[in-house]
Amino acid sequence: MKKTPVLIAVVLVLAAFAGFAQSTGGVNAEDALFSGDMVDTAPQAGSAGNGAQAMSGTAGKATGTAGGSASSEKASSTAASASEGDLFSGSTMVQDSSAATATAASSTEGFLKTAGMRWGGSVDSELALSGTWNTLGTGDFGIADPSSKALEPTVDATLFFDARPDTDFRVFGKFKTSYPFDAASSTSGTVAGYSSFGATTTTSTVPNIKIFELFSDFTYKDLVNFRFGKHTIKWGVGYFFSPADVLNLGTIDPQNPTNQLEGPISLRTQVPFGSTTNAYLYLILPKPNADGSLNTDPAAVAVAPKFETLVGNTEIGVGGFLQKDRVPRAMTTVTTPVSIFDAFAEGTVARGSDRTYVKRASAATSSAQQSAWSASDGLVTYRDTTSPYYSGTFGLSYSHDFDHATMTAYGQYYYNGEGYSNSRLYDDAIRYTISAYGYNNTTTGKANPLDLPTIGSTYYWGHHYAAGALGLSKIWNTDFGANLFAIMNLSDGSAVVNPSISYKFFDHCTASLGAQFMLGPDGSEYTANLDSGASGPSAVTSARTMKLTLNLSIGSGNF
């Protein structure tokens, strides 16, 4: 068993070497591209023809049918190739397009109306071999002695359909599943007429399929656009953090910031004013109750208007959020180019906070009392629904093709007005959460205390955060890539740092080697480490950890 990682590493190194040798040794691409077997007919516009057959062109001859289908354009396949002399030897370089107005009428309709239903999706399949060391920075650390090891498969799939029976009506649905493909479901109750036998519990398995989006688009005279159903809501502009977005069901995962957020059931009304100004009104249905039943209270419907417009090169948005039992919020967003960067910012103000805060049960106020205080004294929770809370974020992004690599970079700062001013109670808050809600709580179905309903208490604990990502691809014009991600709680000095390198052997097969460092002082946000117990973690300790992961993405792709 111990030989497996070594074997995989050797195979990957050999495969990488083989791939590199192929890429550097290869064919003379110029000859191949424009040699005779390259093409003959350009595809009919809008068709889904084979790409390799799409090339066209006859050097020096204008043979295309301007204004019409490209399918009649035959290629001599000598196009472009060989030399400039061949390309520019003809005298008829220019053709006239007399039928230039013939096809425009349907050029937009092809996107808005389709004959059949379109299906598509993606598969994300990976094998991750990892080792975790919880002893980083201690005398017990040994690179050959990880605290735990794991081989974890990932098989996620997304399937969507897109139906456009008319130019002003569209239905879209997206479904997700992931391995394991079924989940246990328990029901209990009494059999009618036999209550004396007591309750019975039935456990069954159900397919692990989630309806991620299901909505329809329709318009009123091209003046007002509607979208109703379950769909992601566009609200904030932040990349790693988006404090303004309290509408979607989830929040951005800074380590996967481009992942689509799951949205609620809502009606979106959009009124465009010209090209650069839009007004939106969202009516958002409340989440189901804790027991799974629908919340049918009309007063619980959230109202969220938003207005966005372009002023010069700056796009500005303002919006608000009102919902029963949640604090009202106002927000503003800004995106604009700044020199070579794209800048984004958002700010919010709320009257109160939706978070559930914790504080000591005892009224220890002096520093001496605080030092003497321990978790055994207990914590109590409280809410603040009247004080103003301000939060804001700004960031920059940059991408560029350098001579020897393509670089993409993001950086963002986040002031979390709803955070705690210090981390003294952080570990205890997690303990409290575990104690109050249970790590394996079957009612909530949550597996991690950081996801519990009172998550506001333990997530983004501090006031100040920063995150950044740097990606390099095509390094030295090879299939090697490198990435660095870091997020830091500036308030308590803890951080997560993820460096990684990757190599694409060929399409749909990429290997990466990455590390994750959780660093910071004891009691800080990113060094919290859940202790394993018989029925799940029941306590928390602080530890600086290192996790090394060899990841093989095999067969992933879109369809």
Added chain:
Amino acid sequence: MKGIRRVLFLASAIVLSGSFLWAADPDFHQILRTIDAMQDFGGLDYSAVYTIVTQKPGEKDSTTQARLFRRDEHNQFVLLIMLPEVQKGQGYLKIDENVWFYDPESRKFNHSTMKENISDSKAKNSDLSKRHLEDDYEIASTSEGTIGKFPVWVIELKAKTNEVSYPKTRLFVRKDETMVLKQEDYSVSDRLMRTTLMPKYTRVGDKLLPSMILINDELNKGEKSQLTMTEPSIARLPDKVFSKAFLEQVSQ
């Protein structure tokens, strides 16, 4: 004696006029303005389909097909991906200097830059948008050359702004009719990044557009793209096309 003087005078006149003609270069700024103008549709809308076939060593040829909508009068530009199927509906909207890319995966609009490549091809969005050579570049030097059988002016340009895709560009412009036959793009360090050939043009209305563009990636040898323009049209487009709402409507 008079005859000799007359001959000398005529000879001198011929020599002087010849040397004057020899020294007379065209107005290169006017050439840049002409290049800009011949692809500027002004008050007309323009749309076309661009098919981009890209080849990379060791990989299958890939095809990207996109429909371009332009309203040059308002400096508006929309590019919608039609192929490959998995990218269908992705698109760019440009209004003045503002560019949005709609990502159907995250359902977010992102500010992007026209420097970005179209899909994974060697073509950039700026290859299909209205040119502003006269505004974006200054002339660094000029010379003469030949491309195929055509005598050309070679005009070296240096960018005035960092909004352009490349800081230095060399244009090879036909002498007898203003047409860019070849373009070389350089990095700040004078490294040749990309060579573009335009062997075919199509006249759309009174404008002249390259209908075939061949792009060689000079950094990644063997990687190249061929763009073919079809279905050119100058028919009026609906106003809604040039909006974020339209990008969102047509995406998956």
